[in-house]
Amino acid sequence: MQDVGSLIRNDSVHRSIYTDQHIFDMEMDLIFNKTWVFLAHACEIAEEGDYKTTYIGRHPIIVTRLAGGTVTALINRCRHRGPIVCQHEYGNSKHFRCPYHSWTYDNSGNLIGVPMPQGYGKSFDRTQLGLTRVPRVAEYQGFIFGCMTEFGPTLEEHLGGITKFLDAYVAVSPTGKIDLFEGTQKCGYNGNWKYQLENGVDPYHVGALHLSAVTPEAMEIYRQGRGSVVAMDGHGVTDHTDWGPMPVDASLSGGFNLVIFPNLIVLRSQIRTVRPIAVDRTEIYTNAVRLQNVAEDVNLRRMRDQEFEFGAAGTFFTDDLEIFERTQEGLQSGAVDWVVFARGLDREEMRNGYMTGSMSDETQHRGMYQNWKRMMTSVTSPALAAE
Ligand SMILES: [Fe+2]
Numbered sequence: 429m430q431d432v433g434s435l436i437r438n439d440s441v442h443r444s445i446y447t448d449q450h451i452f453d454m455e456m457d458l459i460f461n462k463t464w465v466f467l468a469h470a471c472e473i474a475e476e477g478d479y480k481t482t483y484i485g486r487h488p489i490i491v492t493r494l495a496g497g498t499v500t501a502l503i504n505r506c507r508h509r510g511p512i513v514c515q516h517e518y519g520n521s522k523h524f525r526c527p528y529h530s531w532t533y534d535n536s537g538n539l540i541g542v543p544m545p546q547g548y549g550k551s552f553d554r555t556q557l558g559l560t561r562v563p564r565v566a567e568y569q570g571f572i573f574g575c576m577t578e579f580g581p582t583l584e585e586h587l588g589g590i591t592k593f594l595d596a597y598v599a600v601s602p603t604g605k606i607d608l609f610e611g612t613q614k615c616g617y618n619g620n621w622k623y624q625l626e627n628g629v630d631p632y633h634v635g636a637l638h639l640s641a642v643t644p645e646a647m648e649i650y651r652q653g654r655g656s657v658v659a660m661d662g663h664g665v666t667d668h669t670d671w672g673p674m675p676v677d678a679s680l681s682g683g684f685n686l687v688i689f690p691n692l693i694v695l696r697s698q699i700r701t702v703r704p705i706a707v708d709r710t711e712i713y714t715n716a717v718r719l720q721n722v723a724e725d726v727n728l729r730r731m732r733d734q735e736f737e738f739g740a741a742g743t744f745f746t747d748d749l750e751i752f753e754r755t756q757e758g759l760q761s762g763a764v765d766w767v768v769f770a771r772g773l774d775r776e777e778m779r780n781g782y783m784t785g786s787m788s789d790e791t792q793h794r795g796m797y798q799n800w801k802r803m804m805t806s807v808t809s810p811a812l813a814a815e
Contacts, residue, residue: 436801438794439770443759445800446620446767452707459690459803460485461576464586466692466701467491467501469715470570471607477520477535481512483703484574488512489562490524491572492535501562501574502537513559517612524559533559569594570605571692588661589782593686597694600681601719608699609716609731615740616711617749619756621704624712625796627748628693628700629657629664629685632771632788637751641743655787656779657772659795662802663689666792680733681717689796697733708756714739769793 432454435442445451465484468491472480479492481504488504490513504512506526513524513533523540525532532541537559542548564575566583568591573583584591598606617623627633634642635650642650649655658665664687680696687693693700703711716734718727737744759767772789785791 433801433805436797437766439773440766440768441797443762443765443767446622446756446759447707449707452620452704454804455704456485458806459800460704462580462803463690464566464573464575464581464583465690466571466688467565467574468572469606469608469699470499470567470572472518473499473572475520477522478518479514479521479535480518481514481516482701484562484576485704487562487576489574490514490559491565491574494536499565499567499572500536501565502533503560503562505560506531507539507557507559537561569598586661587688588663589658590660590663590665590686590688593665593682593684594694596684597682597686602722603720605720606681607718607720609718609727609734611715613714613734613740614711615714615745615749616705616709617752618708619710619752620707621702621710622800623752623755624693624700624702624710624748625664625687625689626793627752628687628695629666629792631655631657631666632790633751637747638744641737641747650787653787657785657787657789657792658779659783659792659798661782662796662799663687664792664796666787680730681719687792687796689799695738697730698738700738710752712740714745769797 432451435445467482467489468480472478473491473493476493476495476497479490482489482491489501490504491499491501493499504514506513506528508526508531509528511526511528513526521535523532523534530541530543531539534540539554539557542554562574562576563578566573568583568587571594587594598604631650635647655666655668655670658667666685669683682696685693685695691702693702697717699715699717701713703713705711714734716731716739718730734742736742739745769790772785772791776783776785776789776791778784783791783795
């Protein structure tokens with residue numbers, strides 16, 4: 429096994445970070461098991477007893493609102509023989525019962541029922557057999573995250589400068605809070621999860637891959653290179669706010685794209701959750717975002733944006749999904765090792781404390797890969813130690 433740090437150069441990354449199953453295993457361990465991972469929006473579990481099932485890397489997760497309003501996240505894995513105890517995407521329940529042998533847990537995870545308990549001896553301690561809890565759960569502007577480590581940066585420290593953009597994102601709503609439309613659009617592609625993270629903040633490709641989908645006015649702005657890209661605390665930002673009047677519908681949020689490493693993308697009308705499944709398989713869940721206390725036609729325009737542009741059948745997203753699979757195919761070739769992220773290296777500059785590039789540059793990608801490298805080399809991986 430080569431040194432993982434050597435796979436990331438300032439102007440390029442090695443193809444194996446997209447194709448090597450061992451690297452993927454390390455990512456699950458050193459990234460998804462260590463940092464804050466997006467779980468749910470608060471509106472998805474608004475009422476006491478509401479739950480949603482999701483994932484932190486390979487862990488199936490139940491995130492649920494308890495009595496009193498606090499949110500907890502549990503590993504969705506029966507402590508008896510291991511099946512997931514809840515297979516529904518959403519619901520409301522005070523308990524979760526494993527369908528295999530009916531071990532039953534309350535929604536804070538305590539084991540409250542075992543059929544025919546007399547079969548277990550004195551050493552059987554049900555207080556030790558509750559659903560495993562995700563050590564930390566925290567929320568920012570309605571976005572709920574979980575972290576598999578007990579210690580480390582707080583959620584706000586992890587988000588860093590991104591908090592300012594999340595504040596602006598929800599401020600478009602008259603109440604200062606957003607909701608999601610009911611229902612999640614799911615799709616998947618046969619390619620590495622990081623293509624979607626790169627693509628979420630990649631203005632350079634818009635005028636090429638999406639030529640047929642972009643209006644002439646917007647295309648002119650891309651050609652002029654207005655706006656900026658920012659490497660922000662390990663996350664990526666495309667900032668269009670200095671475009672002036674937006675060429676897109678004013679009912680849409682922000683004027684920026686955010687890639688919140690490692691699994692959340694925030695776009696003008698939508699949030700996107702990235703689920704890595706294997707080195708060459710990824711699922712993406714998209715949710716259209718609603719504003720509170722606005723005329724319904726404003727929200728319907730946002731839903732049209734989901735349907736026609738950024739949703740699973742939208743003009744933009746279908747182009748992107750296709751190119752992710754073509755990229756995976758191209759990178760199978762070991763004849764060429766390096767993937768180039770050199771654009772803007774000679775013109776990027778520190779602005780407001782963050783490395784900032786011109787609209788079509790790859791500054792934000794370089795920042796995300798330096799963060800990837802830091803996480804992948806910060807401690808010895810058990811997977812590596814076993815080699
Ligand atoms: Fe795209």
